[in-house]
Amino acid sequence: MRVLFAGTPDPAVPALRALLESPRHAVIGVLTRPDAVAGRGRKVSRSPVALLADEHGIPVFTPRKPGEPEFVEQLTELAPECCPVVAYGALLPERILGIPPHGWINLHFSLLPAWRGAAPVQAAVDAGDEITGASTFRIEAGLDTGPVFGVITEKIEVTDTAGTLLEKLSHSGAHLLATTLDGVEDGTLHAVPQSTDGVSYAPKLAPEAGRVRWDQPALNVGRRIRAVTPAPGAWTLVDSARLKLGPVELVEDELPVGAVEVRKDGVHIGTATTAVRLGQVQPPGKRMMPALDWARGARLGTGTVVE
The missing domain is CATH 3.10.25.10 (Formyl transferase, C-terminal domain)
Incomplete structure (x- = not known):
């Protein structure tokens, strides 16, 4: 399946690598956040996802907003069959959600509907949750409200920080995302609406x-x-x-x-x-x-x- 991958930080890298290594899917492009100034030296840096794409010679798209007409046109011309998303970092407008036939499938690091939002791993640790995980779901207009394809679970150890837990989830979640795309392509996997019980939110932390x-x-x-x-x-x-x-x-x-x-x-x-x-x-x-x-x-x- 022809896919355009959307992601930005380090936790998204294992998922992109898993798709690059998959014999079933061809990554035809990467959508990531624009290069940004970072570090003490205040140097302009590429995102970790962009750097991996560069290594493999994959076209990288860095619109300031994904709804910009130029990117919409580029996406239409690329004609991906599906767009997997991992921690991209910007809201996707409705105008582009319908371009790929299989939609945009997000890997989210929580057991939805728990901890919708930008900081689910931090929220789970702060709340004292004993179990967390990752979910793949189809993106729709609401915030992490789309129907779920699959989940994996992970125990939160008493010594886990958000960083160590996210590292574990990024690898197990990468496998979940790859197998989700396999099932979507085969037509053997169908998304199930999220429960209306147990909804919680995890906003970005200042x-x-x-x-x-x-x-x-x-x-x-x-x-x-x-x-x-x-x-x-x-x-x-x-x-x-x-x-x-x-x-x-x-x-x-x-x-x-x-x-x-x-x-x-x-x-x-x-x-x-x-x-x-x-x-x-x-x-x-x-x-x-x-x-x-x-x-x-x-x-x-x-x-x-x-x-």
């Missing part, structure tokens, strides 16, 4: 969502930090300076909310319940380092409180 609220229970603090790792990243303020935080460990001792105590076994911070022990931290302008190394260098005074 940097402010990574600010740790120490007045929450320790369990919630730990989940939130893992949910925003690696992006948008967890942080707190120490003497008005932003300190980035890696995942923390729950401990049994109690401290006042936000109070910092440096011990031989690590740096403890009080929450609404028991304390947590910091793992890796990153002070402004420095690399990630063990929390004890940071605390000794910062020479934290008695009574230090994070905000």
